[in-house]
Amino acid sequence: MLCIFGLAANMTACGTRKEDTGASRNVSISFSWWGNDIRHQYTMEAVEEFQSSNPEISVKSVYGSWNGYDKRMHIYMKSHMEPDVMQINYAWLQEYSADGSGFYDLQKLKDYIDFSNFEKDELEYGMMNGKLNGIPIAFNTQTLFYNKTLFDSYQLELPQTWDDLFQVAEVMGKDGIYPLGMEKKSLFFLLLAYLEQTTDATVLDEEGNLALTAQDIQIMLNFYKQLIQKKVIIPVDNFERNAFASKKIAGAAAWISDASNYCTPLAETGAEAVVGDYLREPGAERLGWYIKPATLYAISRDTARPREAAMLLNFLLNSREMAVRQVTEKGVPISDAAYQVLEEEKMMNGYEQSANDNMKECQEEMKLMLPVLENENVLDAFKEEADYFLYDKKSLEQVTEAIIERWKSGM
Numbered sequence: 001m002l003c004i005f006g007l008a009a010n011m012t013a014c015g016t017r018k019e020d021t022g023a024s025r026n027v028s029i030s031f032s033w034w035g036n037d038i039r040h041q042y043t044m045e046a047v048e049e050f051q052s053s054n055p056e057i058s059v060k061s062v063y064g065s066w067n068g069y070d071k072r073m074h075i076y077m078k079s080h081m082e083p084d085v086m087q088i089n090y091a092w093l094q095e096y097s098a099d100g101s102g103f104y105d106l107q108k109l110k111d112y113i114d115f116s117n118f119e120k121d122e123l124e125y126g127m128m129n130g131k132l133n134g135i136p137i138a139f140n141t142q143t144l145f146y147n148k149t150l151f152d153s154y155q156l157e158l159p160q161t162w163d164d165l166f167q168v169a170e171v172m173g174k175d176g177i178y179p180l181g182m183e184k185k186s187l188f189f190l191l192l193a194y195l196e197q198t199t200d201a202t203v204l205d206e207e208g209n210l211a212l213t214a215q216d217i218q219i220m221l222n223f224y225k226q227l228i229q230k231k232v233i234i235p236v237d238n239f240e241r242n243a244f245a246s247k248k249i250a251g252a253a254a255w256i257s258d259a260s261n262y263c264t265p266l267a268e269t270g271a272e273a274v275v276g277d278y279l280r281e282p283g284a285e286r287l288g289w290y291i292k293p294a295t296l297y298a299i300s301r302d303t304a305r306p307r308e309a310a311m312l313l314n315f316l317l318n319s320r321e322m323a324v325r326q327v328t329e330k331g332v333p334i335s336d337a338a339y340q341v342l343e344e345e346k347m348m349n350g351y352e353q354s355a356n357d358n359m360k361e362c363q364e365e366m367k368l369m370l371p372v373l374e375n376e377n378v379l380d381a382f383k384e385e386a387d388y389f390l391y392d393k394k395s396l397e398q399v400t401e402a403i404i405e406r407w408k409s410g411m
Contacts, residue, residue, distance in 0.1 A: 029305050031312060032062040033087035034069040042325035049321040050312060057308050077102070082300045084309040085316070087137075090293045091371035093128050094208075100129030104299035104306060107132045112310035114318050117336040125293045125368075134296030135317060138257065138331025141291040141366065142189045143355045144276035145262050146251040147244070150177070158276050159251075162194060165279065169232045172250060178234040181249035184383045185374065187236055189290060190253055190279075191220040192373075196288030197281035208370045210378065210407060217400045220382075221389055228390055236383065245269060251276065256359060257294050257331040259351035275354040278362060287362060292369035294331040332356035377410030 033043060040063050047059050062083050064072075070089070076082040077096050088103075096102040106113060106126075115123070118135065126134035146158050154172060159165045159179065168179040182190065195201050195216055205211040212220075227233045234249055244252045245265035252262050263273035278289050297316055299309045316322050323338040328349040333339050342348045359366075372378060385402045388394035394402070 027056055027305055027308050028058045028060060029085065029303070029308050029312060030060040030062055030083035031085040032073075032083040034064055034066045036065070039329060042329070046316070046319075046322045046325050050315045050319075054308075054311065057311070059312065080302050082302070084300050084303045084305060085312050086298050086300070088134055088296050088298045090125075090296060090369075091374060093126070093133055093296075094371050097128050097131075097133050100127075100131035100133060102128075102301060103131075103133040104301050104303060104309075105131040105133070106135065106299065106310070106313075109299070109306060109310035109313075112307060113314045114337070117318050117338075118334060122334050126296055126298075134293075134298040135313070136293035136296050136334050137317065138294040138328075138333055139291055139356070139359065139363075140255050140257055140294035140331055141289060141359050141369075142186055142253055143256050143259070143358065144180075144251055144253055144279070145244070145259065145351075145355075146274050146276045147247065147266060147271050148274045149271040150247060150250045158274070159279060160277055161282060162279055165232050166226075166230055168250070169230050173231045177247065178249045179232055180251045180253060181234040181239045181243050182236070182253040183239060184236050184379050186253040187224075187233070188379055188382060189373070191224055192290070193279065193288035194223050194281070195220055196286045197284035204367075204370055204372070208372060210372050214400050214404065217382075217403055218396055221386055221396060221399060224386055225390055247271070255294075256352060256355040259355050260328075260349055263351040273351065275351065275358055277358070287365035289362070289366050290369035290373060291359065291363060291366040328352040375410075378407060381406035381410060 031047065033039070035043075043063070044061060047061055051057060051059055060083075073082070073086075073088075073092070093102075113135075122136060123132060125136050126132055144159075148158065150172075151158055151168075154168075156168055156171060157164075159168055165179050172179060192203055196203065199216070199219060201213070201216045201219075202211050203216075228235060234243065239249075241252075241261065242265070243249045244262050245268075247269075254262055259275070266273045278287060280287070297313050299306065299313060303309050317333075317335050318337040320337075320341050323333065323335075323341040324345060324347065326333070326338075327342060327347050332348070332352050333342070381403050385394075385399045385406065388402075389396055389399040
């Protein structure tokens with residue numbers, strides 16, 4: 001039985017916990033996720049496999065695109081009608097379960113979930129107030145992808161430092177090629193990395209709130225303006241993902257989970273796409289890049305079927321059937337069992353795996369990406385006000401003050 005996110009009334013129907021009364025299935029649970037058509041298809045196929053192996057369990061699938069999903073889940077969570085098993089965004093742990101009571105404590109379901117496939121520090125990302133609210137599917141961070149063929153044609157090495165970027169721009173800029181392109185969120189994290197590497201700035205306070213000072217913001221704004229003026233990065237408003245494959249940009253900053261979306265189209269043109277190192281300021285004590293769970297699986301705090309929900313959650317994370325269908329579409333799986341399946345079947349996507357390996361090498365230097373850093377109000381305020389400074393419509397001081405005021409009123 002399938003149902004697609006629609007009106008709130010339909011959503012409640014999808015999320016009901018009444019048991020099936022059919023002869024072959026006497027337990028009914030619901031499972032929700034978001035994504036594109038590819039994700040919907042392989043997930044539904046995997047759910048069918050789960051039901052075949054567990055004929056007493058009927059799974060009602062609740063799915064849709066990300067657009068609107070967050071708001072609909074808000075209705076679910078507030079009305080206590082959320083699905084039994086859920087794919088959740090990392091920020092939802094803080095939003096819905098700051099005290100750890102918003103989701104089921106998965107530690108209580110250890111008889112049905114194989115935790116041996118996860119390191120303790122990996123599970124820590126899903127802990128809230130001592131309760132395991134969610135299990136990460138994969139980790140994600142901002143990563144740099146480059147067109148190595150293009151760099152080779154200019155006899156240039158891939159950038160290692162910020163100065164390297166500017167030197168690349170001097171050469172490629174003569175032909176109208178930008179060294180880097182990215183969306184506004186990636187830009188914000190790029191500027192944060194530069195700030196932390198070149199100063200003693202503290203981005204977040206102990207409560208996880210944004211702690212950037214006026215001076216910090218001005219350092220970011222000035223560096224941003226240099227990147228634009230020296231044509232190191234293509235203006236955010238002119239950026240599109242296809243710019244990498246069409247060679248308008250020589251590199252892109254994006255999530256690990258987006259590796260194939262950027263690199264595969266470029267490779268199809270005959271060029272070599274590679275994962276680059278994280279840019280560093282020589283001698284910097286901090287790396288300045290942030291890491292987070294890409295997405296997590298959680299179970300409703302109100303589920304009437306915790307055993308069956310845990311069985312499904314374990315299947316989604318650790319089973320061969322799910323692994324061979326999902327592959328790295330959500331990122332390189334954290335589960336040892338799923339990872340081993342992909343290696344055995346030679347199904348590991350080279351781009352995601354390379355980016356994931358690069359992240360693992362630097363993971364101890366990375367900081368946890370708390371929800372405020374992805375807050376749309378934070379990102380929009382910085383980008384929109386920064387435009388006034390970039391194009392000399394307002395002074396540095398005026399823009400800094402405007403950003404701070406918008407951050408105060410928007411969070």
